[in-house]
Amino acid sequence: MATNILVMGGDGIGPEVTAQARQVLQAAAQAAGLELKLDTAPVGGAAIDAAGQPLPPESLAKARAADAVLFGAVGGPKWDTLDFALRPEKALLKLRQELGLFANLRPAKVYPALVDASTLKPEAIAGCDIMVVRELNGDIYFGEPRGITVENGVRVGRNTMVYSEPEIERIVRVGFDVARKRRKKLCSVDKANVLETSVLWREVATRVGKEYPDVALDHLYVDNAAMQLIRAPKRFDTIVTGNLFGDILSDAAAMLTGSIGMLPSASIGGRNALYEPIHGSAPDIAGKDIANPLAAILSVAMLFKYSLDRPVLEGWIRDAVTAVVTTHRTADIMAPGMKQVGCRQMGERVLEQMAKAPPQAQAVRH
Ligand code: IPM
Ligand code: MG
Numbered sequence: 001m002a003t004n005i006l007v008m009g010g011d012g013i014g015p016e017v018t019a020q021a022r023q024v025l026q027a028a029a030q031a032a033g034l035e036l037k038l039d040t041a042p043v044g045g046a047a048i049d050a051a052g053q054p055l056p057p058e059s060l061a062k063a064r065a066a067d068a069v070l071f072g073a074v075g076g077p078k079w080d081t082l083d084f085a086l087r088p089e090k091a092l093l094k095l096r097q098e099l100g101l102f103a104n105l106r107p108a109k110v111y112p113a114l115v116d117a118s119t120l121k122p123e124a125i126a127g128c129d130i131m132v133v134r135e136l137n138g139d140i141y142f143g144e145p146r147g148i149t150v151e152n153g154v155r156v157g158r159n160t161m162v163y164s165e166p167e168i169e170r171i172v173r174v175g176f177d178v179a180r181k182r183r184k185k186l187c188s189v190d191k192a193n194v195l196e197t198s199v200l201w202r203e204v205a206t207r208v209g210k211e212y213p214d215v216a217l218d219h220l221y222v223d224n225a226a227m228q229l230i231r232a233p234k235r236f237d238t239i240v241t242g243n244l245f246g247d248i249l250s251d252a253a254a255m256l257t258g259s260i261g262m263l264p265s266a267s268i269g270g271r272n273a274l275y276e277p278i279h280g281s282a283p284d285i286a287g288k289d290i291a292n293p294l295a296a297i298l299s300v301a302m303l304f305k306y307s308l309d310r311p312v313l314e315g316w317i318r319d320a321v322t323a324v325v326t327t328h329r330t331a332d333i334m335a336p337g338m339k340q341v342g343c344r345q346m347g348e349r350v351l352e353q354m355a356k357a358p359p360q361a362q363a364v365r366h
Contacts, residue, residue, distance in 0.1 A: 002035040003308065006066035008059070010044040011088055012281025013291035013343075014072025020293035020347030021070060025300045027351055028313045032364050039066070043095075044074025044088035044281075054091035063095055063274075068307040070300065071095075071276035076283040088281075093141065100270035102137040102167075103174040104246065105302070106278060108253035108263060113326040117258025117333050120230070125256050130229075130236045132253055133178055134246025135171040136267055138163055139197075141243045163197045163242065168204040174269070175205075175240025176212040184215045185237035189225045189245055201242065222249070229253055254278060261292030261332045264299035266306050273307050275299040289342040292330040294321055297350055312363045320353040 007022055009015030022038065029036045041059040042050050050056075054074070063069050074088035084090060095101070110118070110128040118125050143160030150156070172188065179186040188205040190198035202219055209217040220228065222245045228235060229249065233256050241249060254260045260279045267274040277295030285291055301317035304310040328349050329338040341349065358364065 002037040003029075003068070004037045004039065004066045005303075006062050006069045007038060007040045008043040008063070008069060009040070009046075009072040010074040010091075010281065011046055011076050012073055012283045012286040013279075014044070014074065014281055016286070016289065016291050016343050017277060017293040017296035018070055018072040020343060020350075021296035021300045023347055024297050024317060024350060024354070025070065025303070027354060028300070028304065028317060031358065032310065032313055034308070034310075043071075043091045045076050045079045047091065048079055048082070048086065048088065054086065054088050055094050059091075060095070060098060063099060064272075067272055068303050069095070069099075069272070069274040070296075070303065071274050072296065073277065073279065073281035075281045076286075092276075095274060096136050096267055097142065099267075099272060099274065100137065101267035101274055102135060102269040103171055103267070104132075104134040104136040104250075105178065105266045105268065105306075106132040106134060106246075106250040106253070106263065107265075107302075108132065108250070108257050110257050111262070111322055111325055113322070114258045114262070114333060116335060118256060119258075120233075120256060125233055128233045128256055130233065130253050130256070131178055131182060131238045132246060132250040133171065133175045133238060133240040134250055135163075135167070135242045136246075136269075137243075138167045139243035161195065161197050161244070163201060165200065165204055168201050169208060170269070172201075172205045172208045172240055175238060176208065176215050176217075179215045179238035180212065183237040186212075186215050186217050187225070187236055187239045188217060188219050189222050189239055189241035189249065190219065191222050191245070192219070193221055197242070205240070225249060226252060229256070250278065259292065259332045261295055261330065262298070263295050264297075264302050266299070266302040268306055273303070275303045275307075289344055290331050291343045292332050293343050293347050294325070294330075294350075297321060297347070312359050316354060316357075316359050316364070317350075319357065320350050323353050323357070324349045 192198040305314035
């Protein structure tokens with residue numbers, strides 16, 4: 001049976017990087033004898049221009065029907081003045097919500113060859129390997145009431161931070177399950193010294209933790225977690241946190257690795273899943289063929305792991321990327337002595353490396 005993948009390139013550098021990721025997807029699938037059915041759909045600003053809304057019903061229907069969505073990026077200055085409901089970002093939020101993708105996995109792994117690309121000292125980050133598990137369907141992102149109103153003659157902006165116990169429990173469980181397959185250390189991040197949502201969060205995390213005696217659980221306040229991420233990132237293995245804190249901490253974790261251009265993500269928890277580089281649309285470098293496609297390519301690796309249960313293909317792609325960055329770099333991770341390449345060339349290098357170092361024929365089918 002064919003696997004249906006929907007490619008949503010979106011805006012800015014999204015289409016460029018997903019084009020490279022798509023080739024890697026096809027190459028790996030072909031080698032494994034996996035039949036893919038690829039489709040595309042407009043999303044974000046591109047969809048606003050074409051159809052007047054960031055996530056047209058046909059695009060959503062295609063995403064629902066797909067086994068996995070390979071997403072590029074959305075947004076750009078052209079659409080920044082629109083209402084929230086009509087902004088490109090709304091498409092991503094709606095996809096996450098409509099597909100029930102409540103768990104966002106954001107690995108921040110420092111590649112040995114890129115240790116010097118970070119703004120932190122090499123000894124602080126060498127070997128750093130963090131997985132941020134971010135809740136994606138709740139919190140202040142979706143809480144009601146929200147809006148800007150006029151009260152007693154002054155304008156008031158309002159958002160609501162809200163988490164129910166089941167919402168906390170299901171994401172905390174993902175955190176424990178992920179930690180269990182890694183170094184069995186889970187750090188739950190909240191703001192329980194100030195916020196009731198966080199008091200409940202911490203209580204639930206502690207209760208669920210009793211079912212995972214093999215995983216060491218600790219709790220940090222989000223301000224302290226931000227500090228520790230910069231001060232001693234190697235203390236972390238898996239982090240589980242809410243939507244807003246996770247948004248912020250995952251960007252911070254990303255920069256430990258030197259370039260946000262290297263970081264993939266998976267949004268899971270629904271019937272299907274969505275994979276996207278976390279770097280965004282980077283409109284300033286769009287269309288110049290200089291963007292780093294490796295985060296999108298590594299998102300394909302995650303797709304093989306989480307949606308298709310093909311860890312060998314995931315490893316194949318990841319190993320190829322690891323090898324390529326020892327010699328070839330896009331502008332964002334360029335270093336002396338390296339060969340600078342553009343987006344398309346970087347994609348080609350990865351394909352070449354994959355061809356050079358294929359997994360055993362036997363393994364590739366499992
Ligand atoms: C992210 C982004 C999104 C978010 C935006 C684009 C809506 O920052 O995926 O981290 O805030 O979740
Ligand atoms: Mg973000």
